[in-house]
Amino acid sequence: xxxxxxxxxxxxxxxxxxxxxxxxxxxxxxxxxxxxxxxxxxxxxxxxxxxxxxxxxxxxxxxxxxxxxxxxxxxxxxxxxxxxxxxxxxxxxxxxxxxxxxxxxxxxxxxxxxxxxxxxxxxxxxxxxxxxxxxxxxxxxxxxxxxxxxxxxxxxxxxxxxxxxxxxxxxxx
Amino acid sequence: xxxxxxxxxxxxxxxxxxxxxxxxxxxxxxxxxxxxxxxxxxxxxxxxxxxxxxxxxxxxxxxxxxxxxxxxxxxxxxxxxxxxxxxxxxxxxxxxxxxxxxxxxxxxxxxxxxxxxxxxxxxxxxxxxxxxxxxxxxxxxxxxxxxxxxxxxxxxxxxxxxxxxxxxxxxxx
DNA sequence: CGTCGTGGCTAACGGCGTTAGCCAGCCTGG
DNA sequence: CCAGGCTGGCTAACGCCGTTAGCCACGACG
Numbered sequence: 317x318x319x320x321x322x323x324x325x326x327x328x329x330x331x332x333x334x335x336x337x338x339x340x341x342x343x344x345x346x347x348x349x350x351x352x353x354x355x356x357x358x359x360x361x362x363x364x365x366x367x368x369x370x371x372x373x374x375x376x377x378x379x380x381x382x383x384x385x386x387x388x389x390x391x392x393x394x395x396x397x398x399x400x401x402x403x404x405x406x407x408x409x410x411x412x413x414x415x416x417x418x419x420x421x422x423x424x425x426x427x428x429x430x431x432x433x434x435x436x437x438x439x440x441x442x443x444x445x446x447x448x449x450x451x452x453x454x455x456x457x458x459x460x461x462x463x464x465x466x467x468x469x470x471x472x473x474x475x476x477x478x479x480x481x482x483x484x485x486x487x488x489x
Numbered sequence: 490x491x492x493x494x495x496x497x498x499x500x501x502x503x504x505x506x507x508x509x510x511x512x513x514x515x516x517x518x519x520x521x522x523x524x525x526x527x528x529x530x531x532x533x534x535x536x537x538x539x540x541x542x543x544x545x546x547x548x549x550x551x552x553x554x555x556x557x558x559x560x561x562x563x564x565x566x567x568x569x570x571x572x573x574x575x576x577x578x579x580x581x582x583x584x585x586x587x588x589x590x591x592x593x594x595x596x597x598x599x600x601x602x603x604x605x606x607x608x609x610x611x612x613x614x615x616x617x618x619x620x621x622x623x624x625x626x627x628x629x630x631x632x633x634x635x636x637x638x639x640x641x642x643x644x645x646x647x648x649x650x651x652x653x654x655x656x657x658x659x660x661x662x
Numbered sequence: 663c664g665t666c667g668t669g670g671c672t673a674a675c676g677g678c679g680t681t682a683g684c685c686a687g688c689c690t691g692g
Numbered sequence: 693c694c695a696g697g698c699t700g701g702c703t704a705a706c707g708c709c710g711t712t713a714g715c716c717a718c719g720a721c722g
Binding site for chain 3: 324355356358359362363
Binding site: 416419420421422423447448449450452453454455456457458459460461463464467468469470474475476478479480481482483486487 | 589592593594595596620621622623625626627628629630631632633634636637640641642643647648649651652653654655656659660
């Protein structure tokens with residue numbers, strides 16, 4: 317499989333990611349992105365058709381990295397739902413802006429590397445012994461916990477560790 | 490408790506809501522909102538300090554209406570987690586843009602009517618017999634299912650009814 | 663040595679939220 | 693009865709945003 321991006325395009329994505337993680341989605345602007353690279357905004361369009369295409373690359377990064385995190389957890393403690401959940405939560409909370417960007421819009425499946433979506437889902441599916449419905453329920457729970465926490469929807473004094481534990485206990489087969 | 494808004498402000502919120510529900514968050518613009526009311530954008534600032542304040546009112550509406558939906562479900566079938574979940578899902582999917590707007594940002598607690606957040610949470614908490622951790626886990630599951638569905642994150646052929654059923658069965662005490 | 667692709671640039675467009683400042687009409691108090 | 697001020701419109705404008713058009717310098721290559 318050919319490289320998805322030219323070296324310059326990869327530099328741009330790296331700068332975009334730094335900007336996003338440091339300052340949030342609102343700060344990810346074609347002009348500030350260009351600034352950080354020492355060029356002017358219109359030059360970015362020599363490398364990407366539009367801003368969305370840059371965001372798609374960030375989404376692909378997030379998917380690939382969370383897949384790696386889950387695979388590592390699986391390798392460390394095979395079959396453990398708790399370990400998988402811990403890895404998911406840790407990754408998402410370590411990259412909240414990236415997680416939101418990748419998550420709060422329709423998945424641009426056509427523009428993503430083939431197999432990436434499946435790869436990200438497989439460790440959980442294996443831990444569920446192929447039970448698709450259970451895997452989706454657990455994914456929804458984990459995503460819900462993470463996204464509600466990131467957006468500050470839980471009361472400040474909520475014991476989220478306990479809620480995670482409670483949900484996982486009960487979701488475990 | 491005094492009225493939160495003047496009549497004119499309520500008209501503006503109503504127009505904002507129609508715009509949002511018909512055309513999505515991107516279409517909710519101070520200019521198009523003003524257009525729909527037959528005035529110019531700057532005039533809106535006689536009624537609201539900024540766009541965020543309008544969005545807060547929409548968030549409050551969503552919270553109040555979903556609380557009503559849950560209370561009605563509770564009245565109809567007291568203690569049933571399934572009925573509550575069904576009501577939550579139905580409400581959210583009937584108003585996807587409103588649900589996202591109200592959900593995908595930090596809760597503006599200071600600007601919301603007192604007690605509203607609690608009221609929205611109470612039916613579920615009652616169904617969980619006061620078990621806060623369980624209630625939060627179930628809320629995360631329900632929110633995750635709804636938001637992933639709205640954003641098209643599940644595969645097109647996913648059987649979401651089955652995933653809901655599976656999650657609820659297992660979360661039910 | 664010319665030609666062409668690459669990757670910069672400036673200028674500009676239309677749309678965004680928002681501000682400043684103006685004004686018509688109405689309500690109210692003297 | 694009229695003066696004053698409040699209410700709720702208006703226009704013009706600012707500084708952002710994503711994006712396009714069109715120009716140009718430079719290096720690779722036939």
